[in-house]
Structures are given as structure tokens and as C-alpha cells.
Amino acid sequence: MRVIKAEEMGICIGIKRAFSMLKDVWMNNHGQMIFIYGDLAHNSHVMDSLRKHGFKTIYRASDAVKGSTVIIRAHGISDRERASLVEKGVNIVDATCPLVKKNQDIMRSSEFDVLLLGIKGHSETIAVEGTARRKYYVIQDGKDLDDVPKDRKYRVIVQTTLESGRYEMLMRELEDRGFSYVVSNSICMASEMRRTSVHKLKGEVPFLYVIGDKKSANSNALVSEARSIGLEAMLLEDDTDIDEAFISRFDSVGITAGSSTPASVIDRVIRRLENI
Numbered sequence: 721m722r723v724i725k726a727e728e729m730g731i732c733i734g735i736k737r738a739f740s741m742l743k744d745v746w747m748n749n750h751g752q753m754i755f756i757y758g759d760l761a762h763n764s765h766v767m768d769s770l771r772k773h774g775f776k777t778i779y780r781a782s783d784a785v786k787g788s789t790v791i792i793r794a795h796g797i798s799d800r801e802r803a804s805l806v807e808k809g810v811n812i813v814d815a816t817c818p819l820v821k822k823n824q825d826i827m828r829s830s831e832f833d834v835l836l837l838g839i840k841g842h843s844e845t846i847a848v849e850g851t852a853r854r855k856y857y858v859i860q861d862g863k864d865l866d867d868v869p870k871d872r873k874y875r876v877i878v879q880t881t882l883e884s885g886r887y888e889m890l891m892r893e894l895e896d897r898g899f900s901y902v903v904s905n906s907i908c909m910a911s912e913m914r915r916t917s918v919h920k921l922k923g924e925v926p927f928l929y930v931i932g933d934k935k936s937a938n939s940n941a942l943v944s945e946a947r948s949i950g951l952e953a954m955l956l957e958d959d960t961d962i963d964e965a966f967i968s969r970f971d972s973v974g975i976t977a978g979s980s981t982p983a984s985v986i987d988r989v990i991r992r993l994e995n996i
Contacts, residue, residue: 798850932978
């Protein structure tokens with residue numbers, strides 16, 4: 721089978737930075753316990769590998785051990801959680817993606833109430849919520865604006881991995897409903913480039929596999945992006961998810977990958993598809 725790769729795909733700079741920081745901690749560790757606060761990246765293969773190398777994951781500051789090193793995940797944590805870690809007496813290594821950190825800074829210092837455009841319950845959204853100093857609303861769909869007062873001006877903050885179609889729809893809703901706002905758009909350029917690469921595959925391939933974890937917002941956004949332009953697409957966690965009977969109907973297939981998908985997983989998928 722002919723496999724056509726998207727021009728831009730796979731691990732982003734923010735995740736690479738987090739891995740680099742983790743490696744530095746591991747190489748320079750002098751007997752300290754090392755914890756990762758939350759999933760460093762939304763990919764089960766990444767997390768399994770870290771566990772095999774002895775890294776422990778915690779999800780509450782109370783689970784950290786005094787004197788240990790705690791690496792903050794790429795998606796960030798709330799100010800309350802950070803304060804709890806400081807109080808616990810741990811060495812904090814902050815691997816928060818710089819774009820997420822920028823959104824946290826904007827949320828923390830906003831002179832207006834905030835409309836946070838993002839996916840409810842996503843770890844990045846929660847981390848940005850956790851820096852609020854003013855009233856805020858998480859806006860995932862148009863209906864979330866129904867109970868938002870229109871008698872004031874808002875600061876609009878955008879989740880870094882929010883799919884462009886959802887962002888455009890929500891901005892139209894704000895305009896159509898007559899909201900007054902200023903926008904701080906921190907959508908990740910790497911995510912935008914991945915979506916643009918998906919558009920370039922339309923007409924080249926009849927089907928697209930997006931390689932990524934089910935928990936990965938940006939991987940799911942790539943599936944939605946493909947379907948929105950009429951390109952049939954499916955999320956694939958790794959090569960074991962390939963349905964050969966299904967994919968054999970096509971002469972060629974396109975592939976792209978989310979920003980936390982390791983190159984080794986992508987390579988295995990390509991090899992298996994090429995052998996079909």
C-alpha cells in the first residue's frame with residue numbers, strides 16, 4: 721500500500737522541551753525521588769515508557785515526597801497545586817508548554833472577566849482555569865454563552881490546541897450575540913500547521929489515519945479537521961489498531977500524528993501499512 725505522510729506531524733516543540741527537561745533531571749539525579757505531576761503528555765506509549773524507566777506519576781501534591789523532584793506536565797497545573805508543591809518542600813521542574821504558560825499569565829493578570837474557549841475537563845483548560853483572579857466562563861459550544869452576561873467587556877483566551885473550526889464557530893457566536901471582547905489567541909502554530917497539512921492531503925488520498933491517543937485533544941482535532949473538509953479519517957493509537965480488511969479497500973492512505981505521538985509509533989504504523 722502507498723502511504724503518504726502529512727508534511728507536518730508528530731511531537732511538537734513543547735513536548736520535546738518537556739522530554740529534554742525530564743532527561744536532564746534523570747541524568748543529573750543524585751538519588752532523589754523523581755515524580756511527574758500528571759501525564760507528561762497525552763499518549764499511553766509515552767507514559768508506559770516513562771514508567772518502565774522508573775518515573776512515578778502523581779496527580780495530587782499530597783502524594784509528593786519532601787525533598788523529591790517533581791516535574792510539572794506540559795499541560796501545566798493550577799496555582800493552588802503549585803503552592804501545595806512549594807509547601808511540600810519539593811524541587812519543582814516546570815515543563816509547562818510556554819504557550820500554556822502564556823495563557824496562564826494572561827488569565828492571571830486579566831483586567832476583564834474571561835471567556836476561555838476550550839474543551840471542558842481537558843488538563844490544559846483546567847490548568848488555565850486554576851490561575852484565574854476574576855470571574856471566568858469555559859466556552860466549549862455556543863450554548864455555553866446562553867447564561868453569560870453581555871453587560872461587560874471580556875478577555876477571550878483560547879486553548880492552544882483548540883481545533884480551528886471550533887474556534888471560528890465560537891468567534892462567530894460572540895460576534896453574532898453582540899459580546900464586547902478583546903482576544904488573546906494562543907493557538908499553537910504547530911497545531912495549525914498540522915491542520916493545514918491535513919487540508920493538503922485532500923484529493924491525494926481517499927482515507928486518513930491520525931495516529932494519537934484517545935485522550936489527545938490535538939489528535940482528535942485532526943480527525944475532526946479532516947472530516948470537516950470531506951476527507952474520511954479515523955484515530956489510530958498504534959499499528960495494532962489497523963483493520964487490514966477495511967484499509968485494503970484503498971490503494972493509498974494518508975497519515976498524520978498528534979503532537980505527543982512518538983516517532984517509533986509512527987514508524988511502526990507506516991511499516992505495517994506499506995506491507996499491506
